[in-house]
Amino acid sequence: MKRKFAVDPWKVYTTTLDKEDKRLQESITSLGNGYMGMRGNFEETYSADHHQGIYLGGVWYPDKTRVGWWKNGYPEYFGKVINAMNFLRLQITIDGKEVDLATEQYEDFYLGLDLQHGILQRHYTILRGGKKITLAFERFVSLTTKELCAVNVKITSNQKAKVEIISYLDNEVTNEDANYDEMFWQSIAxxxxxxxxQTIPNAFGIEQFTVAANMDHRVQNLSYSGHNEEELQVTMNFFGEVDVDTAIEFEKRIIVTTSRDYKEKEVLAKAKEKQASLQSLSYQELKEQQENAWLERWKYxxxxxxxxxxDQQGIRFNLFQLFSTYYGEDARLNIGPKGFTGEKYGGATYWDTEAYCLPLYLALTDQKVARNLLEYRFQQLPQAYHNARQQGLKGALYPMVTFTGVECHNEWEITFEEIHRNAAMVYAIYRYTLYTGDTSYLEHEGLEVMTGVARFWADRVHYAKNKGVYMIHGVTGPNEYENNVNNNWLTNRLAKWVLSYTKETLNTYAYRKEExxxxxxxxxxxxxxxxxxxEPKDEEKGIFVQHDTFLDKDLMPVSDLAKEDLPLNQNWSWDKILRSCFIKQxxxxxxxxxxxxxxxxxEKRRNFEFYEPMTVHESSLSPCIxxxxxAELKKNEKAVELYKRTARLDLDNYNNDTEDGLHITSMTGSWLSIVEGFAGMRTFDGLHFQPFLPTEWKQYAFHINYRGRLLFIKVSEAGVEVQLLEGKPMVLSIYDKEYSLENELYVPLEK
Known part of the structure; x- marks a missing residue:
């Protein structure tokens, strides 16, 4: 595999401008701070194919649903994060000719993302006759001032050259995935x-979002020549000269505010206030704040x-992009599958958060961050009841895709059939309670969510009189390569479990039954x-059957497929995929x-050995599980192979789709693969570890927060080391043997 980026423990960089895969490069060099983010687009003009994208957390638009044939119950709109103001844009002209790497002759290209400090850097030298003019760009979105994006440009030359820079606030932007090719923005001031x-009016009662940006510049060897205003653009213009001993330095600071935080009429005034508050700080000081803030996050x-x-680069890249997307500061937000890196999936909330992201945030952030993720769903419980009513069902049905809690996805087999996501909401409450020992959420908000979901399942099942059992027909399980199946084992199992767990909890807090x-x-x-x-099961094979007719298929391993068949979703018809035995995740x-x-x-061994060989892992959520x-089955080589796939899914573009944006929610999978896989951490009844060391690794180490304690765990050839850095002594289990941890302990590594 030829990699697009160099392998480095703390950086993702390339010395090649890949014009054929420019979108891929933009995805991988995305930046964010939880409040806003952007793809790795160039500040200056680039006229060849690329995907311009800047996104603001919680700013979205309800795009009227577009389907070939309307079905009752369809959501009226498809909610999507919308491409926001391009406040990075610069038009750089040298000696009367605009700089554009799509057409320039250039050398010494570099594009690099500094994962340790959250800074994107780029430079190159353009060749014009005998002139060599070097342009160096650096930018970051601030962790310490969430509304700030800072850009620094330096221009040097071996000969005298005239330079003009036009700096834009440009809202002439569109979404590539707009259902009706609409422009979603209108000018206010x-x-x-x-x-x-402001977002244009909509017919669905969704609020219109107002966004303001203010730009400020600090320059060396440039003069200001005025500004221009158009309907959706404001520019500020600068000119000057660069020479051998006269470098140009151009700094642009942008403050972005929205009506999510301020009154609509105040957004620009607040942006200017915030800009003024930073006047005393130099670019270098702002950059040092950024570096220190990221170092503080990396500490644990x-x-x-x-x-x-x-492997080191893979896990750090994923953690960086996860924390660039969500760090829990704003309880109104959640973790979109693409974060701030692209438009695909609408940027909304999926079940990925509860099923895959929550464990990582439980272990690596303050407990309130995980609780905020639960509260987010509790606040949307009324909308979940609405979703169920739309389908003619009782109880609460959490959406597959949402911004407000109301379902806003328009694919039938997902919106109406992929109902296993409803149980994920309850599983998140269960996992939070187990991990933290905090039962306060379970007793109060949690039971309200659980009761709503339980009532949904009690109505969604039907009783098969001829067999004397309850069944669930017409569903799509996590394996989206099979639609509208009957008795998906996982869905049935989850429905049963939700009813059981909710009943058990109600018995514990009996006073809540009446309420x-x-x-x-x-x-x-x-x-x-x-x-x-x-619950379908094949006794002879000793497996749980994925759904009623799965074993009737022509069963074969993925290894029997021709190489050119993969990925299936890009080479086979949907009909052929649905009829096959191959499993997406x-x-x-x-x-x-x-x-x-x-x-x-x-049981785990039999099912793993039956299903994994038929799994194509074409969902980003698949490899980590x-x-x-x-790892638990001691199939260590397979565990490492699948870790590499989840850790480097985007860096190595395994599924040939990273150009659309990064797979943010599945990035937790690399951490889960190490901590729950290689280290074997389990928390069902206390804290347990079953570590192994991958053959090519000398050691690995990580921290976790657990019930008010901070632990450091290192696994090496010498053994398993556990240190209690903060909190009270505790008992934990390693290789099924209990140990008392007061300061630190060492256990030999089992081979």
Missing amino acids: KEEGGLVV ADVEIEGSVE LGISEAELAKWTDIIEHMY ADVLQGLYYFNNEFTLE HAILA
């Missing part, structure tokens, strides 16, 4: 250095790997479903991961 825009979040630089209007007759119905839920195995403590090692199970 403009002035020198400031622009205010970093996973150190010795022995494989490519929630739960009668003994309703609980009796739940009990009947729990006791008679159909963990389905039955997802259940074995969720309820790992409820199955024997032999398989890596964790493979």
Whole structure:
């Protein structure tokens, strides 16, 4: 595999401008700070193919649904994050000719993302006759001032040259995925250095968002020549000369504010206030603040790997992009599958957050961050009841895709059939409670969510009189390469579990039954479903059957496919995929991961060895679940193979789709593969580890927060080291043996 970026423990860089894969380069060099973010677009003009993208957290638009044939129950709109103001844009002209790397002759190109400090750097030298003019760019989105993006440009030359720079606030931007090719923005106000825009009106009662930007410049060897205003653009113009001993330095600071935080009429004034508050700070001081803030995050979040630089780079890249997307500062936000790196999936909230992201945030951030993720769903419980009513069902149905809690996705097999996501909301409450020991959320908000979801499942099942069992027909499991199946094992198992866990919790907090209007007759119905839920199983093979007719398919391993068939979703028709046995991501195995403590090692082995060979891992969420199970089954080589796939999914473009944006929510998979896979961490009944050391690694180490304690864990050839850095002594288990941890302990590594 020829890599597009160099392998480095703390950087992602290239010395090649890949014009054929410019979009891929832009995705991988994305920046964000949880409030806003952007693809790795050039500041200056680039006229060849690229995908310009800047996105603001919580700013979106309800694009009217577009489908070939309307079905009752379809959401009226597809919610999507919208491409926001291009405040980075610069038009740089040298000796009367605009700089454009799509057409320039150039040398010494460099593009690099500094993961340790959160800074994007780029430079190159353009060749014009005998002149060599070097342009160096640097930018960051600030962790310490969330509304700030800072850009620094330096221009040097071996000969005298005239330079003009036009600096833009440009809202002439569109979404490539707009259903009706609409422009989503309208102008509100403009002035020198400031622009205010608003999303256009919509027919769905969704608020219009107002966004303001203010730009400020600090320059050396340039003069200001005035500004211009157009409907959706404001520019400020500069000119000067560069020579052998006269460098040009151009700094642009942009403050972006929105009506999410301020009154609509105040957004520009607030942006100017924030800009003024930074006047006393130099670019270097702002940059040092940024570097220190990232170093503080890395202090406990970093996973150190010795022995494989490519594996080290993979986990750090993923953690960097995750924390660039979400760090819990704003409880109104969630973790979009693409974060701030692209438009695909609409930038909305998916079940990925509860199923994949929550464990990482539980272990690496303050407990309130994970609780905020739960609160986010609680606040949207009324909308979940609305979603269920739309389908003619009781209880609460959490959406597959949402900004407000109302379903806003328009693919039938996902919106109406992929209902396993509803149980993920309850599983997140279960996992939070197990991990933290905090039962306050479970007792109050949690039980309200759980009751709503349980009532949904009790209505969604049907009783098959001929077999005396409850079934669930017409669903799509996590394996989206099969639609509209009957009795997906995972879905049935989850429905049964939600009813059981909710009933058990209600018995613990019995006073809540009356508050929630739960009668003994309703609980009796739940009990009947729990006791008679159909869970397809093949006794001869010793496996849980993915759905009723799965074993009727022509079963074969992925290894029997021709290389040119993969990825299937880019080479086969949808019809051919649906009829095949090939699995997009963990389905039955997802259940074995969720309820790992409820199955024997032999059950896990039989199911893994049956399903994994048929899995193409064409979902970014797939490799990590398989890596964790493979590690538990001591299939160490397979676990490492799948770790590499999840850790370097975007860096190596495994699924040939990174140009659309990064797979943010699945980036937790690299951390899960190490901590729950290689280190074997389990928290079902206390803290347990079953570590192994990958053959090519010399050691790996990480921190976790656990019930008010900070632990450091290192696994090396010498053994397993655990240090208690903060908090009270505790008991933990390593290789099924209990140890008392007061300061530190060492356990030999089991081979």
